[in-house]
Amino acid sequence: MLSTVFRNLVSKPDTVKYPYAAADIPSGNRGRVEWNMDACILCGLCEKRCPTLAVKVDKRSGEITVQVPRCIACGVCIDVCSKDAITMTPEYSKPCYGKEVRSYQKEMKTVSE
Amino acid sequence: MTKTTLIPVGPQHPVFLEPLNISLKLKEETVVGAEINYGFNHRGLEKAMAADFRRTIYMCERICGICSFYHSTAYCQSMESLFKVEVPERARFIRLVMMECQRLTSHTLALGHTAEAMGYESLFMQLFREREALMRLVNDISGNRVHYSINTIGGVRRDIPMEKQKEMLSVLDGLETRFAKLAKVFKDDRTIKERTIGKGVLTKEMAKKYCVVGPVARASGIPEDIRTSYCRDLDFQPIVRDEGDSYARSMVRVDETFQSIQLIRKALTMLPEGPLEVPVKGNPSGEAFIRLEAPRGEVIYYVKAKGTVDLERIKVKTPAFVNVAALSAMVPGCEMPDIPVITVSVDPCICCTER
Amino acid sequence: MATRNDELSPWILHFDTGSCNGCDIEIWSLLTPRYDIERFGMINKGNPKHADILLVTGPVTKKCATRLKTLYDMMPDPKLVVACGDCASTGAPFVGCYNVCGGVDSVIPVDVYVPGCACRPEVLIDGVVMALQKWNEKRTMEEVKA
Amino acid sequence: MELIISIFLWALIPLIVGVMLGLDRIVTARMQGRKGPSVLQSIRDLLKLLGKKGSMVNRSQVAFVYLALALQAIAAFILIIGSDILTAFLLSGAGSFMMVVAALSVRSPYSHLGAHRELVQIMATEPVVMLVVLSMGYASGSFISSNLEGALVLTLPLAVIAMVPTLLIRLEKSPFDIATAHSEIVSGPYVELSGRTLGISKLAHWYELVVMFGIFLLFFSMSDPILDVVVKVIVLVTVVFAIALIDNSTARLTRWRMLRFSLTYCLGAVMLNLVILYLINGGVF
Amino acid sequence: MADTLTTLLVVLLVVAPLIGGLGSLAIFKLSAIRKIVISTAVVLITSVLGLSYLVLSNGAIDYNASDLSSISIIITLLDLVLIFAFICLAYKQKSILAALFAFLQLSALVFIEIGGVGEHGMVIHIDQLSLMMAFITSVIGSIICVYGLRYMEHYEKHGRFFAAMLLFLAAMNGAVFSNSLLWLFFFWELTTLCSYLLIGHTETEQAKRSAITAAEYTLGGGVALIFGIGLSMFYFDTVFIDQIPLGSSLAGLELLPLALMAVAAFTKSAQLPFQKWLLGAMVAPTPVSALLHSATMVNLGVYLLLRLIPNLHGTGFLITTIGMVGLISFLVTAVLAMTQSNAKRVLAYSTISNLGLIIACIGLDTSLALTAAMLLLLFHAISKALLFMSVGVVKEETGSEDIDAMEGLRAKLPLIAAAILIGISMMVLPPFGMFASKWLLSEAVTSLPILALFLVLGFGATLVYYAKWLGQVFTRGKETEVIEKHHTDRVYAFALIATAVIGFMATAGIGPILDGLINPYVSNVFDPTLSVRSLDLVSSLGVFPIMMVIMLAIIIVALVVRSTKLPPVMDVYACGESSEVRTGTFYYWSEERVAHLSQASNIGMYALLFGLLSVIVVLGVVA
Numbered sequence A: 001m002l003s004t005v006f007r008n009l010v011s012k013p014d015t016v017k018y019p020y021a022a023a024d025i026p027s028g029n030r031g032r033v034e035w036n037m038d039a040c041i042l043c044g045l046c047e048k049r050c051p052t053l054a055v056k057v058d059k060r061s062g063e064i065t066v067q068v069p070r071c072i073a074c075g076v077c078i079d080v081c082s083k084d085a086i087t088m089t090p091e092y093s094k095p096c097y098g099k100e101v102r103s104y105q106k107e108m109k110t111v112s113e
Numbered sequence B: 001m002t003k004t005t006l007i008p009v010g011p012q013h014p015v016f017l018e019p020l021n022i023s024l025k026l027k028e029e030t031v032v033g034a035e036i037n038y039g040f041n042h043r044g045l046e047k048a049m050a051a052d053f054r055r056t057i058y059m060c061e062r063i064c065g066i067c068s069f070y071h072s073t074a075y076c077q078s079m080e081s082l083f084k085v086e087v088p089e090r091a092r093f094i095r096l097v098m099m100e101c102q103r104l105t106s107h108t109l110a111l112g113h114t115a116e117a118m119g120y121e122s123l124f125m126q127l128f129r130e131r132e133a134l135m136r137l138v139n140d141i142s143g144n145r146v147h148y149s150i151n152t153i154g155g156v157r158r159d160i161p162m163e164k165q166k167e168m169l170s171v172l173d174g175l176e177t178r179f180a181k182l183a184k185v186f187k188d189d190r191t192i193k194e195r196t197i198g199k200g201v202l203t204k205e206m207a208k209k210y211c212v213v214g215p216v217a218r219a220s221g222i223p224e225d226i227r228t229s230y231c232r233d234l235d236f237q238p239i240v241r242d243e244g245d246s247y248a249r250s251m252v253r254v255d256e257t258f259q260s261i262q263l264i265r266k267a268l269t270m271l272p273e274g275p276l277e278v279p280v281k282g283n284p285s286g287e288a289f290i291r292l293e294a295p296r297g298e299v300i301y302y303v304k305a306k307g308t309v310d311l312e313r314i315k316v317k318t319p320a321f322v323n324v325a326a327l328s329a330m331v332p333g334c335e336m337p338d339i340p341v342i343t344v345s346v347d348p349c350i351c352c353t354e355r
Numbered sequence C: 001m002a003t004r005n006d007e008l009s010p011w012i013l014h015f016d017t018g019s020c021n022g023c024d025i026e027i028w029s030l031l032t033p034r035y036d037i038e039r040f041g042m043i044n045k046g047n048p049k050h051a052d053i054l055l056v057t058g059p060v061t062k063k064c065a066t067r068l069k070t071l072y073d074m075m076p077d078p079k080l081v082v083a084c085g086d087c088a089s090t091g092a093p094f095v096g097c098y099n100v101c102g103g104v105d106s107v108i109p110v111d112v113y114v115p116g117c118a119c120r121p122e123v124l125i126d127g128v129v130m131a132l133q134k135w136n137e138k139r140t141m142e143e144v145k146a
Numbered sequence D: 001m002e003l004i005i006s007i008f009l010w011a012l013i014p015l016i017v018g019v020m021l022g023l024d025r026i027v028t029a030r031m032q033g034r035k036g037p038s039v040l041q042s043i044r045d046l047l048k049l050l051g052k053k054g055s056m057v058n059r060s061q062v063a064f065v066y067l068a069l070a071l072q073a074i075a076a077f078i079l080i081i082g083s084d085i086l087t088a089f090l091l092s093g094a095g096s097f098m099m100v101v102a103a104l105s106v107r108s109p110y111s112h113l114g115a116h117r118e119l120v121q122i123m124a125t126e127p128v129v130m131l132v133v134l135s136m137g138y139a140s141g142s143f144i145s146s147n148l149e150g151a152l153v154l155t156l157p158l159a160v161i162a163m164v165p166t167l168l169i170r171l172e173k174s175p176f177d178i179a180t181a182h183s184e185i186v187s188g189p190y191v192e193l194s195g196r197t198l199g200i201s202k203l204a205h206w207y208e209l210v211v212m213f214g215i216f217l218l219f220f221s222m223s224d225p226i227l228d229v230v231v232k233v234i235v236l237v238t239v240v241f242a243i244a245l246i247d248n249s250t251a252r253l254t255r256w257r258m259l260r261f262s263l264t265y266c267l268g269a270v271m272l273n274l275v276i277l278y279l280i281n282g283g284v285f
Numbered sequence E: 001m002a003d004t005l006t007t008l009l010v011v012l013l014v015v016a017p018l019i020g021g022l023g024s025l026a027i028f029k030l031s032a033i034r035k036i037v038i039s040t041a042v043v044l045i046t047s048v049l050g051l052s053y054l055v056l057s058n059g060a061i062d063y064n065a066s067d068l069s070s071i072s073i074i075i076t077l078l079d080l081v082l083i084f085a086f087i088c089l090a091y092k093q094k095s096i097l098a099a100l101f102a103f104l105q106l107s108a109l110v111f112i113e114i115g116g117v118g119e120h121g122m123v124i125h126i127d128q129l130s131l132m133m134a135f136i137t138s139v140i141g142s143i144i145c146v147y148g149l150r151y152m153e154h155y156e157k158h159g160r161f162f163a164a165m166l167l168f169l170a171a172m173n174g175a176v177f178s179n180s181l182l183w184l185f186f187f188w189e190l191t192t193l194c195s196y197l198l199i200g201h202t203e204t205e206q207a208k209r210s211a212i213t214a215a216e217y218t219l220g221g222g223v224a225l226i227f228g229i230g231l232s233m234f235y236f237d238t239v240f241i242d243q244i245p246l247g248s249s250l251a252g253l254e255l256l257p258l259a260l261m262a263v264a265a266f267t268k269s270a271q272l273p274f275q276k277w278l279l280g281a282m283v284a285p286t287p288v289s290a291l292l293h294s295a296t297m298v299n300l301g302v303y304l305l306l307r308l309i310p311n312l313h314g315t316g317f318l319i320t321t322i323g324m325v326g327l328i329s330f331l332v333t334a335v336l337a338m339t340q341s342n343a344k345r346v347l348a349y350s351t352i353s354n355l356g357l358i359i360a361c362i363g364l365d366t367s368l369a370l371t372a373a374m375l376l377l378l379f380h381a382i383s384k385a386l387l388f389m390s391v392g393v394v395k396e397e398t399g400s401e402d403i404d405a406m407e408g409l410r411a412k413l414p415l416i417a418a419a420i421l422i423g424i425s426m427m428v429l430p431p432f433g434m435f436a437s438k439w440l441l442s443e444a445v446t447s448l449p450i451l452a453l454f455l456v457l458g459f460g461a462t463l464v465y466y467a468k469w470l471g472q473v474f475t476r477g478k479e480t481e482v483i484e485k486h487h488t489d490r491v492y493a494f495a496l497i498a499t500a501v502i503g504f505m506a507t508a509g510i511g512p513i514l515d516g517l518i519n520p521y522v523s524n525v526f527d528p529t530l531s532v533r534s535l536d537l538v539s540s541l542g543v544f545p546i547m548m549v550i551m552l553a554i555i556i557v558a559l560v561v562r563s564t565k566l567p568p569v570m571d572v573y574a575c576g577e578s579s580e581v582r583t584g585t586f587y588y589w590s591e592e593r594v595a596h597l598s599q600a601s602n603i604g605m606y607a608l609l610f611g612l613l614s615v616i617v618v619l620g621v622v623a
């Protein structure tokens, strides 16, 4: 053990600089899911197949809400979306004082009365 | 008159990561009675898993964050046998590689945990430092540090491309050399030997009686390892020791880490080309029974499906379940300071025991 | 972001209320050379009476709920609670499990929710640092009460 | 004038020990390949603890902790003003006694286990240090630290060596961090203390360290004041470094092992030294 | 010949308890006995204070043998009666050993009387040492008797009991005043009788057995004493202690009488290998234990050694061996005390241990050590009385003497807990006298550092067993936990508070005690080296700033406490569980190993004593 200890002592510590420097996140990381509402057709498949019920698709108002602390970044929604409206970024979701809910609004064509 | 001390160890105790409660009866510092209480971690997963079979992949993965991949693999294998599909060879090898990676992270965790329980903080730190390199590697390959989530019924969802294979090999090389040093410490350090040799002995007979599995069984002289059949093409021999004490258990894990590194190397060189998954259609029906060698021993999945989206019943038999029970045979008569070491050397996991 | 609270030295208590171990081990990783939260003076204490921050992992199972409450009550004021991982925040990965009460906030008040399954060490650092920003607030509250 | 300096020094003890412990933490961290906390971290910890109200189990616990602090602080004071080292040591021993009683005064198994381990620790260290102190008195004919002969290390080399494990024990470092072993008995005697009371007990421990290290450093007194300071600082740094090294390359042992080690090797070494000295001085059996 | 007042005081100190004793023997009613005992106590305390004043201002008081020849004859006759009583007793209890010892005593006594005793000397010599002893006996002893009044209410035969108690005090005072060895011998044997009566008071089988064991051991000691007296007649031609030649001039067989007297002292002080009787004596009611351990009996042996200091000083191996016996007793019994669960047994072992320490000091044969010995004797008596009386109350209230049973005493019996705290603090904590003596002794031991090893180990063990006990007394759960409070009786409260106050006063008055009582006696042999200068104890080697310690401690605690409001109450940590927790007790070594240790050390000590005597004889014969 002594040799290891001495080696550690003279070499630079292994500690990352985070949060003072950017986090070292591998490119393959499944971080967070983002919706591209232009492509989305509000079919609701992502809501149906999400294993943790994190997604809500409101077909009426055209809004998709994701409860961030429910999403386990499994990527199932991406797989099932036929329109490729969902993307995954390596960047992870940030902590919050409350339970963060992200919502995406689709431009709805106004239905004339 | 000697009053005994009655002391709850857990559910929250610095040496346990998980909510396990051992109620100890001590005479001075000698254990005269131990009672293991379960149930803190019981979430009722088996019931919840008997639902949409596609969702269950993600749920069974979350039975446990240490050998999550084994759980999803075992589950997917059982579903594949229900669907009567054969996964592509490439997928089988990728699963194998990932499983061995997870065994590496799990064993380094277990060893580090043992070191921490003995108060050998710097060894713990070094082991976790090496583990961190592994974690980054699996993160890059699978997309998550803990729950790889790359299994799917019929194959895997992510490939290990050539450049990642290379990176993997180089990481493993570095790891092997550095880990060899730490392994030597574990083998030879006088204080470690003093704390582990002869402590918490589980004889071969007792081991058989308690049906222990995995490294605990192998450290007690039972050459039981399911990988002998699963890794058939990789020329695998289980590591066995006879002493049955905490030292032997740790040494089995130390040796198995090197073995896993070898297995990964071999698997990567043999990685066949081909598709990653075969499609499955429809709903499963019938029964399936699958065994897999997880880091702590064999995990058994029994799945019964009734032809609908929802499964009828899932039963998981996990290694820690039997190993933890054997603890009650190991601790009486030992000293309080040995309790954490012995407990951790068995590597108890409550989350899959209780699900 | 963390500099202003550097003069603090939060001590940590970790309690697993029924998690899958994923987040627990990520918390342990925090202690180890790569992330080394002792940089911020944080030490894992394992004792509620010494702790300032309670890190909870896992969905709260029915049996753990009372223990969680006991531990929380034992921590001296001012105290902070960080729910680590999706489970602790909402209990989500275990939707439909009969023995799960839900997130930590169903038992004790939570100050910071850290998402992720499992939550990465980086997020955990962010989460704890965010919690620390609440510390001064809580302390002044204490003084007002006294 | 000297008295004023001493009192000033005494008042600064928390600062000095805090920095010393901070350095120790950094060195330990670096040995483990970590970056480690800031130098002032231990002081911050203390300030934070003193600022927290905390909780108590019962009143006697709090009272004994305060008494422990008082005794340790006085012991350190006596040592620093250059008075009787034996008095200082005995007072500090009484302070540890108080800490043990404080830990025993709650009905908590962990606290009791810790206290009993602390008692074994007292049995292991007290005789050694006391014998060391007595041998110092024997070698120089006085217990007044300012009258002690210079460079006692030359006459009592074995005693100096024997004291190092004792310091290790008192610093609660592995392999002898037995009383507070956080992964076994959740910090033992301190388990039921919290907030300010915990801070007070920490402070008491710091003063105790001052007494221990103070006695140790007296072996290296030099007549030249500048040389004196330089030598003492060098010795201190070396010892702390050595202790960090040992801490980082051993697992924790058990209490009987500690007792056996200390009472055979350490006590034996001091005794041997003393006997040799006695024979040289023309003593007879 | 001193004046009438002095004589009156001296006579009162011996005779008042005697009369009181006879009075209580005659009366059966406890209420009357109570009055008698209390008035005797008052008389004793006033007399001893008066005598102190006289001795301190006018110096030692002497009475010549020629003036008191009639009393000498009476004492001789009483002596014969006493020995005859022992013979009857031995016959009744069928103890061959006791009978043998009594016969040996008888023949030696007859032999000495026939040889004729010179009349040119002082039969009574009251100096500072006697005064200190008389003070301990009269004040502490009286308090214990008063305490006994309440304690013995549920026992029977009060008359006999208090007669024996008061007689004990008389015998003690008589013994410490005597300069004639024959007088001393009489009083010595009288204490043996009293202890026999008191230990066997409850008349259970066990009590009887213990009583006869005690009688056997101490009668054996008596034999050693009377043989020593005979030999001293033979070699030095005197029975007066002050006429025995100084130690430095003794050689060869002349050491034998002193060695025998030392053996006698060891039996009385229950040193190894004679400790068994004192442990057996634990079956007696607590006031008896308190009396035996603090105010009387065991002190007598130490007193004899202290008295013989001028004669022992400079005798080389003899005094060193005496010291060794004390030192080994100190260490072994300290270790044994750690393993005991019964509070009285812990105290018994600690008594032997502390007396061993005193004897070790005597053996060190230096000025500082002698000073330490006398200080230890004084403070030990006070704190032991306090502790024993507390244990007695606990026994009465909770029905157990076990340390385990004392858990939570702080809440149940706050006064007793405080008394135990003070008692133990006096034993181990600054600034109390015991602690100061410990410091002194440690400084003294530098003259013979080889002994330091035993000392430091013993001190460690002492800390351990007291910490264990004190901790148990204060162990309790949450502050808010409801615990039934017991009421402490007024008599008990008085006795405890009075003893504690005496302890505090003795500590605060350590300077005057040193100057008035201890240094004058030490100066018989050595230059006193310990003094009190500007409220510090100053020795040749170092300083112990008693007052500074007290003051600083008060200031620091007051400052800190003032700045703190008590934090909220919280239950203990049980890993989040709320199930039952229980704290056990630690005895460190198993019973068998302990038995092993005491057996081995007893054998060793017998060998040591035997070796000592034979070395003296062999060397003497060779020379």
Ligand code: SF4
Pocket (backbone or CB within 6 Å): A035, A039, A040, A041, A042, A043, A044, A045, A046, A047, A057, A080, A081, A082, A083, A084, A085, A086
């Ligand atoms: S599955 Fe795709 S298209 Fe359908 S609602 Fe979701 S995001 Fe929109």
Ligand code: SF4
Pocket (backbone or CB within 6 Å): A033, A049, A050, A051, A052, A053, A054, A055, A066, A070, A071, A072, A073, A074, A075, A076, A077, A078
């Ligand atoms: S990534 Fe998974 S958990 Fe997250 S929203 Fe998509 S399906 Fe749901």
Ligand code: SF4
Pocket (backbone or CB within 6 Å): B042, B044, B045, B046, B047, B048, B354, B355
């Ligand atoms: S079988 Fe499993 S899921 Fe069902 S009740 Fe038992 S533990 Fe829960």
Ligand code: SF4
Pocket (backbone or CB within 6 Å): none
């Ligand atoms: S699993 Fe067994 S115990 Fe549980 S509900 Fe079903 S039958 Fe009852």
Ligand code: SF4
Pocket (backbone or CB within 6 Å): B063, B064, B065, B066, B067, B068, B071, B294, B295, B296, B318, B319, B320, B348, B349, B350, B351, B352, B353
């Ligand atoms: S044994 Fe169970 S709990 Fe432990 S790591 Fe494996 S699956 Fe997880």
Ligand code: SF4
Pocket (backbone or CB within 6 Å): B038, B039, B353, B354
């Ligand atoms: S069978 Fe399962 S639920 Fe029942 S006690 Fe055992 S572990 Fe707990």
Ligand code: SF4
Pocket (backbone or CB within 6 Å): B039, C062, C063, C099
């Ligand atoms: S396992 Fe579930 S049902 Fe059984 S006692 Fe516990 S909480 Fe109740």
Ligand code: SF4
Pocket (backbone or CB within 6 Å): B062, B065, B146, C019, C020, C021, C022, C023, C024, C057, C058, C059, C084, C085, C086, C087, C088, C093, C116, C117, C118, C119
């Ligand atoms: S959030 Fe995910 S990784 Fe964390 S405990 Fe829950 S299931 Fe495990």
